[in-house]
Amino acid sequence: MKTVAYSCPFVPPEWIAAHGLRPRLLVPASLGTGAESGPTAGLCAFARAAAQAAVEDGAIDAYVATSLCDQRRRATELAARHSKKPVFMLHVPAACRAPGAEAMYIAELQRLGRFLVRLGGKEPSRDELILAMRRYSVARASLAATSATIPARQAAEAYWNLCENGPAGDAPPWLWAVQREGKPKPPGVPILLLGGPLTREGLVVLDCIEQAGGCVVVNATENGPATAAAPLPPVHTKASGAQFLMRTYYRHIPHPFSRPNDWLYEWLAATLTKCHARGILFIRHVWCDLWHAELARLKACSPVPVVDLDLAAGDDTAARVGGRVQALMEMLA
Amino acid sequence: MSPAPAQITLGQWDERYAALRAEGLREPSYGGPLSRHLADGDRRLSCLRFDNSPAALRLWNFLLSEEDRLFAARREGKTIIGTMKDLGTVPIMAYALEDTVAFYPDGAWWQPCVMELSDGLLARADAMGIDESFCPVRAMLGAFETGEHFPAPDLLTCSVGATCDDFSAIAQRLSATGFPILWWEIPPRRPCDPGEAAIRLPGGRRVSRSQVAFVTGQMQHLAWAIGQTCGKRLRRRHLAQSIHQANRVRGLLGELREEAYRAAAAPLGAMEMLVAEMLAIHYCSDRDETVAVLEDLLAEVRRRVAAGTGVLEAAAARVYWVNPVADLRAMNLLEECGGRVCGTDYMFGHALARIPTNVPPLEALARMALADPMVGPAGQRAEDICADMAAAGAEAAVISRIPGASHCATEGAVIAEEIRGRLALPVVEIEVPPVIDAVMASLKTRLSALVERVKERRER
Numbered sequence: 103m104k105t106v107a108y109s110c111p112f113v114p115p116e117w118i119a120a121h122g123l124r125p126r127l128l129v130p131a132s133l134g135t136g137a138e139s140g141p142t143a144g145l146c147a148f149a150r151a152a153a154q155a156a157v158e159d160g161a162i163d164a165y166v167a168t169s170l171c172d173q174r175r176r177a178t179e180l181a182a183r184h185s186k187k188p189v190f191m192l193h194v195p196a197a198c199r200a201p202g203a204e205a206m207y208i209a210e211l212q213r214l215g216r217f218l219v220r221l222g223g224k225e226p227s228r229d230e231l232i233l234a235m236r237r238y239s240v241a242r243a244s245l246a247a248t249s250a251t252i253p254a255r256q257a258a259e260a261y262w263n264l265c266e267n268g269p270a271g272d273a274p275p276w277l278w279a280v281q282r283e284g285k286p287k288p289p290g291v292p293i294l295l296l297g298g299p300l301t302r303e304g305l306v307v308l309d310c311i312e313q314a315g316g317c318v319v320v321n322a323t324e325n326g327p328a329t330a331a332a333p334l335p336p337v338h339t340k341a342s343g344a345q346f347l348m349r350t351y352y353r354h355i356p357h358p359f360s361r362p363n364d365w366l367y368e369w370l371a372a373t374l375t376k377c378h379a380r381g382i383l384f385i386r387h388v389w390c391d392l393w394h395a396e397l398a399r400l401k402a403c404s405p406v407p408v409v410d411l412d413l414a415a416g417d418d419t420a421a422r423v424g425g426r427v428q429a430l431m432e433m434l435a
Numbered sequence: 436m437s438p439a440p441a442q443i444t445l446g447q448w449d450e451r452y453a454a455l456r457a458e459g460l461r462e463p464s465y466g467g468p469l470s471r472h473l474a475d476g477d478r479r480l481s482c483l484r485f486d487n488s489p490a491a492l493r494l495w496n497f498l499l500s501e502e503d504r505l506f507a508a509r510r511e512g513k514t515i516i517g518t519m520k521d522l523g524t525v526p527i528m529a530y531a532l533e534d535t536v537a538f539y540p541d542g543a544w545w546q547p548c549v550m551e552l553s554d555g556l557l558a559r560a561d562a563m564g565i566d567e568s569f570c571p572v573r574a575m576l577g578a579f580e581t582g583e584h585f586p587a588p589d590l591l592t593c594s595v596g597a598t599c600d601d602f603s604a605i606a607q608r609l610s611a612t613g614f615p616i617l618w619w620e621i622p623p624r625r626p627c628d629p630g631e632a633a634i635r636l637p638g639g640r641r642v643s644r645s646q647v648a649f650v651t652g653q654m655q656h657l658a659w660a661i662g663q664t665c666g667k668r669l670r671r672r673h674l675a676q677s678i679h680q681a682n683r684v685r686g687l688l689g690e691l692r693e694e695a696y697r698a699a700a701a702p703l704g705a706m707e708m709l710v711a712e713m714l715a716i717h718y719c720s721d722r723d724e725t726v727a728v729l730e731d732l733l734a735e736v737r738r739r740v741a742a743g744t745g746v747l748e749a750a751a752a753r754v755y756w757v758n759p760v761a762d763l764r765a766m767n768l769l770e771e772c773g774g775r776v777c778g779t780d781y782m783f784g785h786a787l788a789r790i791p792t793n794v795p796p797l798e799a800l801a802r803m804a805l806a807d808p809m810v811g812p813a814g815q816r817a818e819d820i821c822a823d824m825a826a827a828g829a830e831a832a833v834i835s836r837i838p839g840a841s842h843c844a845t846e847g848a849v850i851a852e853e854i855r856g857r858l859a860l861p862v863v864e865i866e867v868p869p870v871i872d873a874v875m876a877s878l879k880t881r882l883s884a885l886v887e888r889v890k891e892r893r894e895r
Binding site: 140141143144145146169171172173175176177179180183191193195196197199200201202203206209213216217220358359361362363388389390391392394395396397398399401 | 563564565568569593595596597598599600601603604605606607608610611616618619620622623625628629645649652653655656812813814836839840841842843844845846847848849
């Protein structure tokens with residue numbers, strides 16, 4: 103079975119799985135050393151690392167990139183220039199209220215479907231797609247319930263595991279393992295994590311928060327479990343599978359790229375009320391304009407303190423993160 | 436008798452202006468000596484070297500009086516449309532209606548240069564959380580806040596999707612501070628998938644019919660919104676007439692570029708050509724006057740070409756310039772180093788190409804928007820640049836990075852690789868901040884080295 107990698111939250115893995123291919127969320131090991139060959143100045147290290155890994159990893163047969171930001175679009179083009187690996191660019195419309203935006207997302211998914219068929223996949227029936235969506239939806243819900251009781255790192259890794267290995271049924275073995283072997287979630291000051299995606303090395307952020315006496319109640323980083331697709335609604339209507347994907351992904355996932363991006367703030371306000379977080383750790387990659395530009399607005403409208411943490415290639419992540427997390431905890435003491 | 440073509444300082448222009456007046460120079464309403472703009476705070480002018488023709492005087496006065504024109508339009512009760520990012524598309528719709536003026540707030544990115552940072556616009560953007568890691572177009576935020584550089588528009592539009600992150604993020608920040616924006620989507624131009632019907636764009640690229648249909652839908656929405664704002668219906672014949680006039684500007688500019696860039700000795704400096712090219716996207720808030728300004732320039736260039744004269748020596752290295760500069764002084768600097776511009780890609784090639792007139796007007800505009808070099812892959816832009824360089828007889832290229840701009844992080848590498856691979860010509864990548872004084876020495880060294888390489892290659 104061919105493996106199709108993706109790194110953007112707006113690529114539905116169930117769409118790939120329903121085509122009989124193996125979806126794999128690509129989480130780079132790190133942001134790199136900063137001494138890589140090729141352009142680095144001005145380039146988002148995460149976008150670069152993800153595109154590079156997609157092209158170089160021999161276990162990946164094809165890569166689905168998105169135009170969610172200019173950095174992703176251009177980093178992918180640069181990495182794929184001299185590669186023969188199939189790369190598909192899925193356009194996720196930014197002007198979410200413009201006429202035809204939702205229809206375009208659906209059309210792009212259908213175009214992706216044709217790409218997957220050319221890759222060796224099989225076009226799914228509506229029922230097959232709904233079944234795949236239901237499995238993912240159930241698995242996400244189970245994971246969300248479990249995540250509330252286990253350390254943040256374990257919850258993040260379990261979510262990535264789901265995105266890499268699929269749900270494998272309604273009660274997947276990996277979830278049992280998490281439930282059986284998971285340590286109890288440490289008590290502490292409730293913190294909401296918001297911002298750009300984490301690398302595997304970046305998970306140290308979660309450790310640092312818990313070591314400093316915090317408790318990550320919501321991990322809303324771009325590849326974190328809190329910004330996953332919405333649960334699958336009842337499917338009694340005649341809507342197509344792709345329309346359900348549009349509703350659960352395009353309409354639901356809070357992200358600063360939308361124009362206007364008020365939904366991110368509405369979602370955040372509702373989530374803060376629900377989770378009782380006392381502080382926000384805001385994560386952004388250096389040169390990521392979309393998240394960076396939100397910082398001032400976020401600080402102005404947040405009812406709880408916000409601490410900014412910028413990550414770059416070649417950083418001593420643990421040391422820098424430790425300092426910023428400590429600053430947040432002191433503000434909340 | 437007219438003096439020989441030359442580049443002169445602001446002080447020398449005062450003397451030249453007095454002489455021209457004495458000879459009976461007739462000027463439009465915005466005319467006058469260039470040094471009056473210095474008194475208004477445009478300090479950078481004192482560091483620049485200008486073309487000494489009356490046509491250039493008119494061009495500069497036209498450019499530097501845009502603010503006055505916009506505020507006058509407000510006083511006269513005209514509808515003002517602020518069009519952001521699309522570089523050349525939406526103004527054609529706005530100018531289709533009488534008593535409507537369109538302008539690009541993006542143009543504020545030159546204010547920090549022209550006023551040598553004394554305007555404080557970048558500092559205001561800093562205070563709004565948009566620091567120097569963003570493109571200098573962030574000056575636009577400060578300009579909206581102060582209201583000193585243009586009046587608040589009646590409608591503000593912005594294209595997003597396949598646009599740079601900086602602009603999208605800055606415009607979102609603007610929207611969050613209370614300036615409502617009509618967002619419209621421009622998807623990344625992509626090759627047709629197997630079996631997809633294709634449409635040819637201005638410039639020759641082919642794109643899927645579905646993308647053209649989608650963008651045509653965006654144009655329809657914009658046309659409706661502009662009509663609503665103006666209280667009039669934007670009819671097909673209005674648009675067709677507006678496209679005809681836009682093509683008139685593009686045709687003039689095409690001739691000007693052809694004459695100026697192909698001539699053995701540059702008949703006009705790079706800085707004036709940059710300003711002239713910019714007119715194609717925004718008309719400096721007066722399209723009829725744009726035509727007159729370009730006609731004057733073209734006539735002057737033709738006179739000089741016919742006489743075999745120019746502002747630079749014929750031996751100057753023929754350099755192709757990629758991306759606009761935040762500091763106009765950089766264009767003078769290339770010429771001081773022994774180079775001349777023989778072709779350009781200032782990121783708006785779609786605004787120079789002729790708009791098709793054999794399809795419905797909104798579809799024609801959609802095709803034009805999709806032809807934008809910045810909405811396609813950098814590899815395609817690089818191919819186009821190589822073709823243009825070969826046609827122009829370019830001997831080298833300068834890729835000018837815009838500080839903080841997201842596209843500049845990667846496109847330079849792609850473009851340079853293509854130029855070296857296809858044309859085997861030297862390339863230098865430089866970064867031009869809003870005021871280059873602090874990096875002048877290093878820029879001069881790099882540009883001089885490029886020119887020296889060109890001259891070495893000639894001798895070989």
